[in-house]
Amino acid sequence: MRDDRVQVLAEVLIIGSYLPIVGRMARRRPGTLFPIEVDILESGLALQASEGSFYGFALAKHLSSRDGSALTSHGTLYKALSRMAESGILDASWEDPASAESEGRPRRRLYMVTAEGSRALVKAQAETPRTEASVPRIAQAGVTFA
Amino acid sequence: MxxxxxxxxxxxxxxxxxxxxxxxxxxxxxxxxxxxxxxxxxxxxxxxxxxxxxxxxxxxxxxxxxxxxxxxxxxxxxxxxxxxxxxxxDPTRFRRLRIEEAVSSLVLVAASAVLGWGLFVLTRIVLSTIGEQIRPGSATAVTIASFTALAACGLVLLLRRRTRVGGALIMVLPSFGLVHFGLYQLYSLSTTVGALTFTMPGWELASNSLIVGLGMFFTAAAIWWWPEHRTTPADTSTRLKTIGEMTR
Known part of the structure; x- marks a missing residue:
């Protein structure tokens, strides 16, 4: 009984220790997208239309070719992709190892924009008219806040 | 290419x-x-x-x-x-990790302080040698230089998980050597240390306590990090057999 109380107290202390950090972090309103997520969904849908799915480096190339910027940094790109896959706006799966092996390269993690992702993109585009001057290009700076 | x-x-x-x-x-x-x-x-x-x-x-x-x-x-x-x-x-596991990180940080800070003290005393020795206040290559200066080098080795070993037990044990020696010989050397070089030695009644007790405290701290860190010895099934069965024979 006493051990249980100690355990609960320890859990409360540990979770509580995160609260100041969580409080400082920019929080996303439910159903909204970060600028980089909008970029990823737009590029992802374009790649998906031609290739069926897309992978990290193909996405970085596409994002770079759209505005002539440098390739998106590893940290920003893969952090955003994993977050989007977790929230269900992207569907992620590993490529069949046999096909990667036949081409003599490491297997790719393939992504597809889900129906929920498409809806979120349409909503984001309707809510914020994206102009070059008004949209902060967080992706180019290599930093996200989630 | x-x-x-x-x-x-x-x-x-x-x-x-x-x-x-x-x-x-x-x-x-x-x-x-x-x-x-x-x-x-x-x-x-x-x-x-x-x-x-x-x-x-x-x-x-x-x-x-x-x-x-x-x-x-x-x-x-x-x-x-x-x-x-x-x-x-898994909050319990994470609490263990945080304690581990806290222990590592404390030991690294203490080891850096010991090394910093050694470097400070060495700098004073070099400056005094240049100013011809003391003769170069005295036995105390060589001892302090050796203990400072040992502290640097200990700090390097502490940085790696695999070698930190050795690092903590090594740090016991410079903790003694640098505090004891460092204060002894500064007695003749530093006005502050000289004045404190005469005016502060518990000066020697304080310096000895610091030496013992640091020694115990680094020894405790080595014991904390000491690799766990897992009792193998063979060991357990042998022990049980021995106990069984004793009871017979």
Missing amino acids: SVLTSTSYHHAVSRVSRWCSWYTRDVDVEVAATRRDELASDFYEHAIWADESGTTPRAAAREILGRAVRGAPADLTWRHAQRRKVALA
Whole structure:
């Protein structure tokens, strides 16, 4: 009984220790997208239309070719992709190892924009008219806040 | 020369992979493996694209390193978020990790302070030798230099998980040597230390307590980190057999 109380107290202390950090972090309103997520969904849908799915480096190339910027940094790109896959706006799966092996390269993690992702993109585009001057290009700076 | 086979590309990949191994440590094994595999694919695709677009191996390596550097803040916040998830799933394990980190930090701070003290005393000795206040190469100066070198070795060993037990044990010696001989040397070089020795009644007790305290602290750290000895089934059965024979 006493051990249980100690355990609960320890859990409360540990979770509580995160609260100041969580409080400082920019929080996303439910159903909204970060600028980089909008970029990823737009590029992802374009790649998906031609290739069926897309992978990290193909996405970085596409994002770079759209505005002539440098390739998106590893940290920003893969952090955003994993977050989007977790929230269900992207569907992620590993490529069949046999096909990667036949081409003599490491297997790719393939992504597809889900129906929920498409809806979120349409909503984001309707809510914020994206102009070059008004949209902060967080992706180019290599930093996200989630 | 192809980018994939170039040395500069391999160096860049090796550096970014090391960085990846660092920030994925203590993260869920599967999540960490996904990040590593995804990066491995990215490196390969980058090299192929660089070859196709006529980018030199050096430029491709610079691009890879640049992408890693620009993404480092995002990597760290990702790591923090992943560890938070682990904490919420298993608070007890995470508490152990935090205690471990706190112990490591305290030992490193103490070891750095001992080394810093040694370097300070050495600097005073060098300045006094230049000012011809003391003769060069005195036995005390050589002893302090040796203990400072030992403290530096101890600090280096403390930085690696595998060698930190040895590092903590080694730090016991310079803790004694640098405080004892350092104060002895400063007695003749520093007006402050000289005045404190005469005016402060508990000066010797304080310095001896510091030596004993540091020695016990580093010994305790070595015991804390000492590799666990797991009792093998064979050991247990032998012990049970012996107890059984004793009771008969």
